[in-house]
Amino acid sequence: MNRPLPGGHWGKSIEVDQNDPALCLGGTSRAETEEDHRGDSLVVIVDQRILERECLASSLLSLDPVVQVRAVGSFLELQDLQVEASAILTILNGKKITDPIVRSELQEFIALVGGVPVIIVADSEAPADILTALESGARGYIPTNVSVKVAAEAISLARAGGIFVPANAVLALRETIRATESSPKPLTGVFTSKEAAVVEALRKGKANKIIAYELNLCESTVKVHIRNIMKKLKATNRTEVAYKLRDLM
Structure with a gap:
């Protein structure tokens, strides 16, 4: 070394x-x-x-x-x-x-x-x-x-x-996923309709290319939406976005 x-x-x-x-x-x-x-x-x-x-x-x-x-x-x-x-x-x-x-x-x-x-x-x-x-x-x-x-x-x-x-952390994540899937709440009060669609994809762990394909967007546009989502949530990365979405929803 x-x-x-x-x-x-x-x-x-x-x-x-x-x-x-x-x-x-x-x-x-x-x-x-x-x-x-x-x-x-x-x-x-x-x-x-x-x-x-x-x-x-x-x-x-x-x-x-x-x-x-x-x-x-x-x-x-x-x-x-x-x-x-x-x-x-x-x-x-x-x-x-x-x-x-x-x-x-x-x-x-x-x-x-x-x-x-x-x-x-x-x-x-x-x-x-x-x-x-x-x-x-x-x-x-x-x-x-x-x-x-x-x-x-x-x-x-x-x-x-x-x-x-x-x-314990794995179990906590499992409960978070279950709770999110069983009782989704609308996101349009916080995000635009496109941002809300990107948020749903982020929650499912989808990559930017997949999100762009499914939403018929350019990958660069998806990145812009993700930056806006991070700004609204005051998050610094995708991990924090997922974590804060749990509390939000």
Whole structure:
């Protein structure tokens, strides 16, 4: 991982003792592990809070001694490790994934690490936050109210190529879909007739090309309608549009 990593919210470097055992758990020594490790079992925790990251690293190791665990304070420290990870656990520490700056930095980091799965750990269980994380490229979203065992299983799933989301969020989305489908309300009081038609298509997850075809519109016209819809809802992306439509309807 010899590429420059972004700073910002996660880029504040924290001075860490190079002999800190939390930097390399599950091996005999830092030097030996860095030399022999191929990244197939290395999980890296990125968390500015030293105590929390060391505790989480130790807990994960106790569940699976075969897994190597590194705990660092920032993306910049992760760059200094000079290793290839099998998964990266990023702790938000109260930050909101829907914050444009946080989301932008996360997207940049995910792009830099390539195919290494990045998993978000955050306090929120809001569907909009989870969807934003997944849209940013995260391969999992772990709320802080789950057990370490669940977190370990989520990491394993991401390492195997899957995507983890909390069950409560999936159930909440299901109920939202059911409620919307069973009791639709007219949208003409908020949107024009064309915008209302586009809204209905957006609710069903249709792509712009499909919407344009079904409504006999140019794709550029559909984009204009979507921008107007986002402006009326004060939303910044399609995910927020879908989330706010639930409340509206």
